[in-house]
Amino acid sequence: MLMADPSGIRAADEDRERVAGELREHMLAGRLRPEEFEERVGKAYDARTKGELELLKRDLPLSPEAARAELSKRKAHLRRRLVQEAGGGLTASVVCVGIWLASGASGSFWPGFVIFFSVLPLLRDGWRLLGPDPDLEGLERRLERRREDGGRRGRRRHGPRGLPR
Numbered sequence: 807m808l809m810a811d812p813s814g815i816r817a818a819d820e821d822r823e824r825v826a827g828e829l830r831e832h833m834l835a836g837r838l839r840p841e842e843f844e845e846r847v848g849k850a851y852d853a854r855t856k857g858e859l860e861l862l863k864r865d866l867p868l869s870p871e872a873a874r875a876e877l878s879k880r881k882a883h884l885r886r887r888l889v890q891e892a893g894g895g896l897t898a899s900v901v902c903v904g905i906w907l908a909s910g911a912s913g914s915f916w917p918g919f920v921i922f923f924s925v926l927p928l929l930r931d932g933w934r935l936l937g938p939d940p941d942l943e944g945l946e947r948r949l950e951r952r953r954e955d956g957g958r959r960g961r962r963r964h965g966p967r968g969l970p971r
Contacts, residue, residue, distance in 0.1 A: 813857025825850045825859045828869045837866055880942060884935050887949055888928065895924030 826847050833843040846862045853859045868876070902917035934945040 813855060813860065815856050817853050817856050817859055821856060821859055822850050822853060824875075825853075825862060828863060828866075828872055831869045831871065832866050881935065881940075884942065884945055884949070888931055888935065891931075891949075891952075892928050895928065899924050 829838065829843055829846050829850065832838050833840065838846070850859060850862055853862070899917060899921045902920045906915065906917050931945055931948070934941045
């Protein structure tokens with residue numbers, strides 16, 4: 807599925823109100839004269855697409871409100887990625903516990919090692935995301951490297967047309 811160019815997506819009233827609020831912040835900070843502010847707000851309420859709204863702010867720095875919203879959106883995306891990655895470790899852990907139980911649950915609880923090594927990266931990444939000093943760039947780089955490595959591993963195992971070598 808092809809992703810539509812976000813600048814051509816139709817703007818909602820909420821988008822127009824958000825941009826008007828950001829323009830108001832810039833006027834109060836002295837970046838826009840009142841006449842400029844009035845002109846841009848009028849264009850914001852007339853805008854049909856998100857691209858038209860972004861053009862009204864292109865010569866202005868990111869407002870604190872917009873920066874907070876962008877950070878929140880970025881953290882939510884990273885949280886979803888971490889939950890998706892945790893699913894693989896959780897599945898492996900459940901399978902190992904099931905095998906241990908099916909074999910009589912005797913001896914030491916060896917699935918604990920699988921659980922420990924599955925949870926360790928999740929804890930590290932969760933700390934990078936939710937800790938007192940978040941490292942979002944480092945987390946994004948690690949997740950991207952992991953995604954690329956997974957793609958390369960999958961291609962190496964198969965020959966032409968996806969057939970095993």
